[in-house]
Amino acid sequence: MSQAxxxxxxxxxxxxxxxxxPASKAPNVTAGSYSAADIEVLEGxxxxxxxxxxxxxxxxxxxxxxxxxxVIDNSMDEAIAGHATRIEVHIGADGYVxxxxxxxxxxxxxxxxxxxxxxxxxxxxxxxxxxxxxSKAYETSGGLHGVGVSVVNALSDDMTVExxxxxxxxxxxxxxxxxxxxxxMIGRVNNRRGTTTRFHPDPQIFGxxxxxxxxxxxxxxxxxxxxFGGVELRWSCDEALVTEDAPxxxxxxxxxxxxxxxxxxxxxxxxxxxxxxxxSHGKPGTHGAVEWAIAWTLGDGGVxxxxxxxxxxxxxxxxxxxxxxxxxxxxxxxxLTKNKNAAILxxxxxxxHCSAMxxxxxxxxxxxxxxxxxxxxGEATRIVDNALRDAFDHWLAASPNQAGKLMxxxxxxxxxxxxxxxxxxxxxxxxxxxLRLPGKLADCTQTAAQGAELFxxxxxxxxxxxxxxxxxxxxxxxxxRGKILNVASATKDKLTANAQLADLMQAIGCGxxxxxxxxDLRYSRIIIMTDADVDGxxxxxxxxxxxxxxxxxLIDEGHLYLAVPPLYRLTHGAKTIYAxxxxxxxxxLKSEFNANAKVDVGRFKGLGEMMPAQLKETTxxxxxxxxxxxxxxxxxxxxxxxxxxxxxxxxxxxRFAFISDKAEFASEDLLDV
Numbered sequence: 001m002s003q004a005x006x007x008x009x010x011x012x013x014x015x016x017x018x019x020x021x022p023a024s025k026a027p028n029v030t031a032g033s034y035s036a037a038d039i040e041v042l043e044g045x046x047x048x049x050x051x052x053x054x055x056x057x058x059x060x061x062x063x064x065x066x067x068x069x070x071v072i073d074n075s076m077d078e079a080i081a082g083h084a085t086r087i088e089v090h091i092g093a094d095g096y097v098x099x100x101x102x103x104x105x106x107x108x109x110x111x112x113x114x115x116x117x118x119x120x121x122x123x124x125x126x127x128x129x130x131x132x133x134x135s136k137a138y139e140t141s142g143g144l145h146g147v148g149v150s151v152v153n154a155l156s157d158d159m160t161v162e163x164x165x166x167x168x169x170x171x172x173x174x175x176x177x178x179x180x181x182x183x184x185m186i187g188r189v190n191n192r193r194g195t196t197t198r199f200h201p202d203p204q205i206f207g208x209x210x211x212x213x214x215x216x217x218x219x220x221x222x223x224x225x226x227x228f229g230g231v232e233l234r235w236s237c238d239e240a241l242v243t244e245d246a247p248x249x250x251x252x253x254x255x256x257x258x259x260x261x262x263x264x265x266x267x268x269x270x271x272x273x274x275x276x277x278x279x280s281h282g283k284p285g286t287h288g289a290v291e292w293a294i295a296w297t298l299g300d301g302g303v304x305x306x307x308x309x310x311x312x313x314x315x316x317x318x319x320x321x322x323x324x325x326x327x328x329x330x331x332x333x334x335x336l337t338k339n340k341n342a343a344i345l346x347x348x349x350x351x352x353h354c355s356a357m358x359x360x361x362x363x364x365x366x367x368x369x370x371x372x373x374x375x376x377x378g379e380a381t382r383i384v385d386n387a388l389r390d391a392f393d394h395w396l397a398a399s400p401n402q403a404g405k406l407m408x409x410x411x412x413x414x415x416x417x418x419x420x421x422x423x424x425x426x427x428x429x430x431x432x433x434x435l436r437l438p439g440k441l442a443d444c445t446q447t448a449a450q451g452a453e454l455f456x457x458x459x460x461x462x463x464x465x466x467x468x469x470x471x472x473x474x475x476x477x478x479x480x481r482g483k484i485l486n487v488a489s490a491t492k493d494k495l496t497a498n499a500q501l502a503d504l505m506q507a508i509g510c511g512x513x514x515x516x517x518x519x520d521l522r523y524s525r526i527i528i529m530t531d532a533d534v535d536g537x538x539x540x541x542x543x544x545x546x547x548x549x550x551x552x553x554l555i556d557e558g559h560l561y562l563a564v565p566p567l568y569r570l571t572h573g574a575k576t577i578y579a580x581x582x583x584x585x586x587x588x589l590k591s592e593f594n595a596n597a598k599v600d601v602g603r604f605k606g607l608g609e610m611m612p613a614q615l616k617e618t619t620x621x622x623x624x625x626x627x628x629x630x631x632x633x634x635x636x637x638x639x640x641x642x643x644x645x646x647x648x649x650x651x652x653x654x655r656f657a658f659i660s661d662k663a664e665f666a667s668e669d670l671l672d673v
Contacts, residue, residue: 045125045154045177052205055151057373064206065216067155069310070148071099071197076224076309078103079231080285080361084194086232089221091214093238095200096158102194105165108183118183120163120172124153125179152199153177155206159199164192176202214246225252226261227291227309227359228284257284258357262293266355272296273406277395281387287363290387292322294356296406301351305358307365307375314368316375318360321384323347329392330410333403341411349414360384421448441507442467442477454478454507454523455563455620458530458539461608466529468612469620476523478507483539487546488648501546512550518557526554527627529563529619531606532580544630545648548640552632560630565610565619569602578618580626 048055056063056070078084084103091097107119114122127150153159154177163170169186172179201210214237225233235250242248254260259278273296282289305312305319312318327347334342360380368374396403442463446452454476457463463479470477485498495501505512509522528543530536540562547560554560566578568585572593579585585601593599604610607619619625632640 045127045150048151048154049176052155059206064201064210065212067152067201068097068217069220070152072224073310074149075099075101075103076228080228080309084231088234091212091217091237091241093240095211096198097212098196098198100194100196105163105193105195108163108165108170120161120183121179124150124161124174125177126150155202156199157202162196164189164194214241215243218246222252224309226254226257227306229255229257258291258293258359262295262355262357266295266297266299269297269299272298272353272409273402275399275402277392279391285361287361288383289361290384291359292357292388294354296354298353299355301353301355303356303358307360307362310372312373312375314374317377318358318375318380318384321381322356322358322388323351325385325388325392326350329389329396330407332393333396334407339407342407344414344418345410346414349410349417352413440479440503444476445473449522450524452523453525453527455527455529456480456543457607458536459608462606465608465610465612465615469616475620478504484542484546486542486648487549488644510551510554516551516553518553521559524559525561526559527561527563529565529607532565532567545644548644555630555632558629562628562630563619564626564628565607567604571600572597
């Protein structure tokens with residue numbers, strides 16, 4: 001059997017080559033055609049300007065300040081590698097930012113593989129050009145992809161780079177990634193070396209009103225000094241930008257690194273444990289080096305982590321190593337002290353109200369995305385775990401009083417967590433035992449309210465399909481018989497005597513009016529799932545009116561939702577898609593199918609007509625469904641109450657007036673008759 005047969009079945013028939021035909025008139029290219037002319041090849045830095053979100057995460061304020069992070073990270077890499085001791089940052093009132101270091105300076109000689117370009121221009125104008133792809137120039141670094149400073153260049157309308165090497169000063173200017181000058185030799189400098197980068201973000205990318213926050217750049221600059229005690233950072237800004245959070249000048253140098261940072265961070269907070277757990281392992285800038293500072297206080301807490309001095313606000317594998325080390329260390333200490341209660345501890349118990357700073361250096365780390373918000377290197381977990389494990393054991397053993405306080409506090413948190421869980425399960429189990437809805441409520445098997453959902457459907461037919469389509473663990477089904485009582489126009493006696501509403505509130509379990517108890521709610525989501533027609537909309541309106549009048553807090557707490565089932569099924573060959581309404585159907589017919597395609601358009605008469613698999617795919621599967629959360633506008637509570645009273649209340653003349661006023665906006669397309 002040939003290789004082609006092995007991979008694809010029968011070997012394809014080999015046709016003789018055709019004789020080329022003479023060129024004729026241009027082919028008739030119709031709308032929607034796809035040919036070689038449609039393939040674009042983006043050169044240089046054009047991909048960055050076309051899709052900035054791929055490189056800096058968007059064009060918002062976070063992305064704007066990420067430009068500064070890319071530039072200062074390069075200078076920090078020089079400092080950590082031992083080639084720079086000073087970094088200067090200046091922000092001007094004109095929107096320009098300047099970063100200067102006294103490192104080696106970017107090389108300016110012609111590049112061996114591109115002799116027509118200087119190395120400086122190559123680094124600034126080509127993606128994936130840099131000195132950090134191996135460990136020759138930098139053992140560890142924050143920049144890994146060779147795109148950082150070139151991305152800043154691409155997204156700046158003006159950028160100038162000065163390089164002082166071998167007592168000679170060089171300069172080159174750029175605009176939107178394109179050089180506007182050659183590499184110029186400015187002259188000799190005896191007491192200067194390193195790189196100066198001055199840039200202005202392009203308003204075409206970030207908007208005319210976008211500007212750097214001096215306070216934010218000040219915090220970012222100060223944080224870098226905490227991360228490496230061997231560097232001094234000098235901050236300055238123009239007088240027009242000076243605020244309480246951004247002084248005109250400041251100098252940062254912290255020999256104790258993260259310990260100094262944590263001491264300043266928790267100043268004024270009440271400490272659960274008096275002493276900080278702080279330390280380091282390895283030389284900063286070398287592979288496997290770790291530094292940490294941890295405190296337990298009554299403040300909000302939280303973990304601030306870094307990899308190769310790059311902040312990782314979304315955490316990652318290094319934070320996982322931190323959690324593992326602290327939990328294991330505390331449990332080991334409990335075994336030594338014969339404290340059997342520590343068996344119930346989890347990482348969340350240890351980290352409640354824990355303020356932690358963590359910095360790790362890893363050779364060639366892997367991040368999630370170019371913006372490096374989350375570390376993905378599996379090796380980092382082991383590095384941090386190994387570095388902290390023995391240190392934490394020694395800290396606990398050396399300070400038995402502090403260790404005892406921490407142990408007692410963590411166990412108290414764990415016992416409180418278990419007590420809340422038990423109370424919730426008991427309350428929900430009690431409510432379940434009290435239910436008298438035989439054959440109506442198909443409850444879920446999960447006992448906890450968090451994550452549980454109750455679907456309110458119209459009729460036994462829809463209820464049968466929903467029961468087959470649901471996830472039995474988390475989704476409960478309650479069928480109703482037709483339209484429920486309109487509570488806006490009903491008397492209190494009618495409301496009390498109504499069996500359907502009594503069943504509904506007994507299933508939900510939270511009570512009504514002044515007796516509403518959030519902790520008794522048996523489901524975190526109450527989902528109204530009615531047919532996508534006028535009758536279904538009316539039933540949904542009646543249910544929303546009921547919850548609005550009887551349990552407004554349930555809406556305020558974000559528990560009430562509307563399912564969005566499809567009204568149409570569009571089929572052509574093997575392709576099937578669903579439309580919510582007529583407008584959506586018309587859009588899909590134009591966008592998803594060829595103009596001449598014969599599309600079979602089927603309209604669902606109701607949810608009961610849908611196959612369970614279709615109902616699950618379109619309306620009930622959390623991964624695919626669309627839902628609308630019912631909210632009450634805080635600034636229009638009176639208007640909402642007035643609308644409910646006019647449309648659902650006892651005065652028929654108010655509804656007639658509304659219909660008369662809005663009649664001119666009605667059309668046959670909007671009427672379901």
